[in-house]
Amino acid sequence: MAVPDVRVAMVRAFNRFYTNVIGVLRNGMLGTAYSLTEARVLYELAQREHTEVAELRRTLDIDAGYLSRLLARFESAGLVARERSRLDGRRQVIRLTDRGTATYAELDTRSARQVRGLLEPLDEPQQRQVIAAMTTIQTLLGDPEGRAAPTPVTLRPPRSGDYGWVVHRHAALYARDHGWDETFEVAVARLVADFLQRRDLRREAAWIAELDGQPVGSVFCTAVDATTATLALLLVEPTARGHGIGTALVEECVRFARHAGYQRMTMCTADILEAGARLARRAGFQPTQAEPRERFGQRFLRQEWSRPL
Known part of the structure; x- marks a missing residue:
C-alpha cells in the first residue's frame, strides 16, 4: 500500500521527539559513558548466561566489524569475557x-528511573x-517482543461514555471497511x-473488552422473548485482533444467556463479515436463514444464526 508523504513526515517527527525525550542523542546514555548501542549490547548479554558473538550480531542486526570493536573495548574494560565455544572451537562465546x-x-x-519520571x-x-x-x-510493526508477551484482556460492564463509544466505533469502522452510510449509525x-x-x-447485559485500559470490543445480550436471547453489537477493534477478544465476548454472552434461563440464542451477521461467521461457528451457532x-x-x-442453550 502506498504511504502518503505526510505520514512519513509524522513518523519521522515522532522519532525525533522520542529520541530527544529519552536523551539518546547525548554523548552518554542515562548520564553514563555508554552509548545507546553499547547499553543495548549489555542488555542482550544480561538476558542470558552466555551467547555466541554471531548470534548476538544477528539479534542486534549491527555491523560485524563495529560489534567486534565494541566488544574489544568492553573486554579491555573488564565488562565481558570471551572464550571458544565448547561445541564448536571455531566460534566465540561471550558473557x-x-x-x-x-x-x-x-x-x-x-x-x-527515567521511564518512571516520564510517566509519573x-x-x-x-x-x-x-x-x-x-x-x-x-x-503493527511486527516487533517480536511485542508479540511474545500477550496483554491480558478484561471484560467489564459498560460505564458512562462506553455506550457512545459503541455507537461511534461501529459507525466509523463499518463506514471505513464496508462503505455503510450514516443510517447504520442511526x-x-x-x-x-x-x-x-x-x-x-x-x-439482559452488555460487556466492554479492555486491552491496556482502553476499550477495544463490545457485545450485548438482549431479549427476543421469554425463551430466546440475541447476541448483538459484537465488535473488536482491528488493532486488537489476535488476542482472542471476539471469542471471549461471545463466550461470555452465551454463558450469561444460559444462566439467565434462555433456551436459545440467535445472532445476525452479513456475508461480508467473515470474522463474525467464524466466531459464530466456533461458538456452536448454526446458520438458519439468509436473505x-x-x-x-x-x-x-x-x-441469521442460532444455537440451543
Whole structure:
C-alpha cells in the first residue's frame, strides 16, 4: 500500500521527539559513558548466561566489524569475557563479567528511573493510553517482543461514555471497511437506546473488552422473548485482533444467556463479515436463514444464526 508523504513526515517527527525525550542523542546514555548501542549490547548479554558473538550480531542486526570493536573495548574494560565455544572451537562465546553485570544493573536502574519520571506526571488513564499506543506500534510493526508477551484482556460492564463509544466505533469502522452510510449509525444508536430504556438486569447485559485500559470490543445480550436471547453489537477493534477478544465476548454472552434461563440464542451477521461467521461457528451457532438486503447504502446477504442453550 502506498504511504502518503505526510505520514512519513509524522513518523519521522515522532522519532525525533522520542529520541530527544529519552536523551539518546547525548554523548552518554542515562548520564553514563555508554552509548545507546553499547547499553543495548549489555542488555542482550544480561538476558542470558552466555551467547555466541554471531548470534548476538544477528539479534542486534549491527555491523560485524563495529560489534567486534565494541566488544574489544568492553573486554579491555573488564565488562565481558570471551572464550571458544565448547561445541564448536571455531566460534566465540561471550558473557558478562561480574563488573559487566554490575554495570548493566546500574544502567537498568537508571533507565527504570527515567521511564518512571516520564510517566509519573500522567494520571492513570493517561499512563494506560501511552502504554496502549506503544503496544499498538509494537504489534503493527511486527516487533517480536511485542508479540511474545500477550496483554491480558478484561471484560467489564459498560460505564458512562462506553455506550457512545459503541455507537461511534461501529459507525466509523463499518463506514471505513464496508462503505455503510450514516443510517447504520442511526440503527446502532437506536439499538443502544432501546437496550438502556428497557433493560432487565436479570435478563439482559452488555460487556466492554479492555486491552491496556482502553476499550477495544463490545457485545450485548438482549431479549427476543421469554425463551430466546440475541447476541448483538459484537465488535473488536482491528488493532486488537489476535488476542482472542471476539471469542471471549461471545463466550461470555452465551454463558450469561444460559444462566439467565434462555433456551436459545440467535445472532445476525452479513456475508461480508467473515470474522463474525467464524466466531459464530466456533461458538456452536448454526446458520438458519439468509436473505438479500439493501440497507445502509449497500447490498449484502443478511445471515441469521442460532444455537440451543
